[in-house]
Amino acid sequence: MKVVFKQDGGIGIIELHGRLDAYNAPELKAVYDQAAEKVSNFVLDMAECDFIDSTGLGTIVACLKSASQGGGDIRIARLQDKPRMVFDITRAHKIFDIFDDLDAAIQSFGD
Amino acid sequence: MRGLIYAGSGGLGWLKRYFADTDPYLLKIVNKPLLEYFLDLASILKVTELRVVSDHSTRSMEEIFGDGSRWGVKLSYALAKPGDSLKNVYLKNMSFCKDQDMLLFNGFCFVNYDRRELEGIVKSKQSFCLGDEQKRVICLKSGCSLSETASKPQEQVPGLSVSEINSVMDYYRLSMSILKHWNKFYVLPGYSNQKDTFLGLNLIYPNSSELVPPIMIGDNCSFNKFTIIGPNSIIGDNVIVDENTIVKDSIILDDTFIGAELDIDSKIVCKNHLIDGKTGDMIVVHDKILVSQVERGLVVSYFNYMIQKALAVVFLLIQLPFWLLFFITFSLILRKHRSSWLINKGFKTIDYLGPHRLNQSLWGRFMLRLSLDKFCLLWHVLRGKLILVGNSLMPNSAAYRKLVLDLPVYTPGVFSLAETVEITSTDELVFYELEYVHNVSTRFNLKIVVRCLLRRLIKGYRG
Numbered sequence: 001m002k003v004v005f006k007q008d009g010g011i012g013i014i015e016l017h018g019r020l021d022a023y024n025a026p027e028l029k030a031v032y033d034q035a036a037e038k039v040s041n042f043v044l045d046m047a048e049c050d051f052i053d054s055t056g057l058g059t060i061v062a063c064l065k066s067a068s069q070g071g072g073d074i075r076i077a078r079l080q081d082k083p084r085m086v087f088d089i090t091r092a093h094k095i096f097d098i099f100d101d102l103d104a105a106i107q108s109f110g111d
Numbered sequence: 112m113r114g115l116i117y118a119g120s121g122g123l124g125w126l127k128r129y130f131a132d133t134d135p136y137l138l139k140i141v142n143k144p145l146l147e148y149f150l151d152l153a154s155i156l157k158v159t160e161l162r163v164v165s166d167h168s169t170r171s172m173e174e175i176f177g178d179g180s181r182w183g184v185k186l187s188y189a190l191a192k193p194g195d196s197l198k199n200v201y202l203k204n205m206s207f208c209k210d211q212d213m214l215l216f217n218g219f220c221f222v223n224y225d226r227r228e229l230e231g232i233v234k235s236k237q238s239f240c241l242g243d244e245q246k247r248v249i250c251l252k253s254g255c256s257l258s259e260t261a262s263k264p265q266e267q268v269p270g271l272s273v274s275e276i277n278s279v280m281d282y283y284r285l286s287m288s289i290l291k292h293w294n295k296f297y298v299l300p301g302y303s304n305q306k307d308t309f310l311g312l313n314l315i316y317p318n319s320s321e322l323v324p325p326i327m328i329g330d331n332c333s334f335n336k337f338t339i340i341g342p343n344s345i346i347g348d349n350v351i352v353d354e355n356t357i358v359k360d361s362i363i364l365d366d367t368f369i370g371a372e373l374d375i376d377s378k379i380v381c382k383n384h385l386i387d388g389k390t391g392d393m394i395v396v397h398d399k400i401l402v403s404q405v406e407r408g409l410v411v412s413y414f415n416y417m418i419q420k421a422l423a424v425v426f427l428l429i430q431l432p433f434w435l436l437f438f439i440t441f442s443l444i445l446r447k448h449r450s451s452w453l454i455n456k457g458f459k460t461i462d463y464l465g466p467h468r469l470n471q472s473l474w475g476r477f478m479l480r481l482s483l484d485k486f487c488l489l490w491h492v493l494r495g496k497l498i499l500v501g502n503s504l505m506p507n508s509a510a511y512r513k514l515v516l517d518l519p520v521y522t523p524g525v526f527s528l529a530e531t532v533e534i535t536s537t538d539e540l541v542f543y544e545l546e547y548v549h550n551v552s553t554r555f556n557l558k559i560v561v562r563c564l565l566r567r568l569i570k571g572y573r574g
Contacts, residue, residue, distance in 0.1 A: 093190035
């Protein structure tokens with residue numbers, strides 16, 4: 001899995017490529033922890049993420065908790081069908097705002 | 112044109128009370144899920160791509176509607192946060208909605224349409240909004256603002272109107288009106304060789320039984336002798352009506368058994384819930400002879416079923432000497448209490464010494480490696496209470512009872528897919544249960560048995 005961090009103004013964009021599972025989740029947490037020193041609002045771009053397991057989802061939730069404690073938020077963009085099923089069965093969609101467009105997700109922080 | 116259906120669950124508490132295990136948007140109106148009426152209308156209005164956004168779950172909708180090819184539309188699904196407004200949902204699906212003529216359905220309502228007058232809507236360049244803030248249909252032409260259009264709801268659009276369904280009485284009235292007066296306006300399921308009569312597949316009824324139109328009967332129904340069904344009756348799929356019973360002006364929902372010598376008039380019957388269609392009064396019937404749920408289980412072939420029984424006999428014979436040697440002495444000396452386990456959705460239980468109790472001692476853990484805890488369960492396979500491979504057997508506790516109700520089918524087995532993997536939460540358990548239900552086959556079952564036995568032998572029990 002590849003995790004890429006970019007910054008768009010005050011918004012951090014974390015791109016996930018490949019599988020987010022128990023093996024790769026620490027990498028996401030490490031990237032997030034580093035980025036959280038610079039920004040508090042994030043968009044998780046999951047356009048290239050084709051699989052997520054419960055540990056991966058747990059890591060995203062841990063990042064969200066950490067962001068909320070710092071007064072920020074994490075929004076999800078371009079969630080693919082298979083990871084969406086995991087969000088559905090774990091009811092994670094009740095705590096995340098999910099956008100199908102990256103720009104709309106970024107702009108939503110301005111609303 | 113594209114379409115977006117926002118299946119929000121706000122304000123639908125009353126539906127949960129009456130039809131607890133049905134997704135509100137899959138509630139059948141004249142034997143057809145509400146969502147399907149939206150799809151039909153979208154298809155008539157030449158919508159090519161449609162997205163269903165739900166704030167609860169899209170799982171059961173996906174199972175029924177799939178990719179939408181049956182309706183000639185490309186169907187996709189998305190999730191929203193509970194409480195999201197239509198505007199929020201629109202923004203969250205901006206990539207889908209951008210620069211398109213959009214047809215938006217919002218909330219739990221019924222859209223009445225007359226297809227002869229809909230041509231004008233397709234050709235018109237005007238946006239419109241019908242209905243109130245919570246329940247409405249909006250046709251948004253490209254370049255128009257959603258906020259502006261939504262703020263000016265129209266009184267009338269030719270060929271289109273919105274009916275609110277705010278109570279079980281509204282639901283009853285609407286269903287009856289469609290069956291009696293508007294059945295020609297919609298594509299209703301079943302074949303019809305007589306006016307106002309719609310019959311499903313595999314209907315069994317004797318000569319002494321009478322069907323009186325208007326009537327709608329679903330698939331796999333069976334009516335016993337001297338029954339009178341109708342007039343004005345809607346019978347769902349998998350319904351059994353026992354002898355000398357009269358059903359009129361009533362709605363019987365899927366998977367329901369109606370007992371003998373009853374007079375069902377102006378009622379809605381949903382499994383063991385008996386609802387008065389005119390007042391909304393409801394009673395839950397505990398006497399299974401009157402009305403009850405027809406149990407649904409995993410669909411396994413006869414071949415699969417016989418293989419499972421044969422394997423159960425083989426395992427019993429192999430385990431018998433070990434069980435006599437270790438297990439009997441263990442239960443006599445340590446006197447561990449048996450616990451109760453759920454074997455169907457009706458919360459029937461069996462008692463046996465479960466693995467979590469055995470796991471508390473070294474001796475017990477050794478027996479778990481040999482899968483001796485399953486010996487008692489194998490007897491239940493021969494008695495037809497369990498199957499060899501099925502859903503995970505769940506303990507009889509409030510949390511698991513809720514989980515069992517959430518599953519589309521619950522047919523527990525001695526071995527299960529969930530046992531072959533490491534599970535840390537109930538959400539994961541649900542995931543594997545659903546995966547099993549979707550992939551069940553003889554080969555898959557055999558694989559599960561082998562993996563369960565090997566995993567136990569090598570790694571021991573991991574509860």
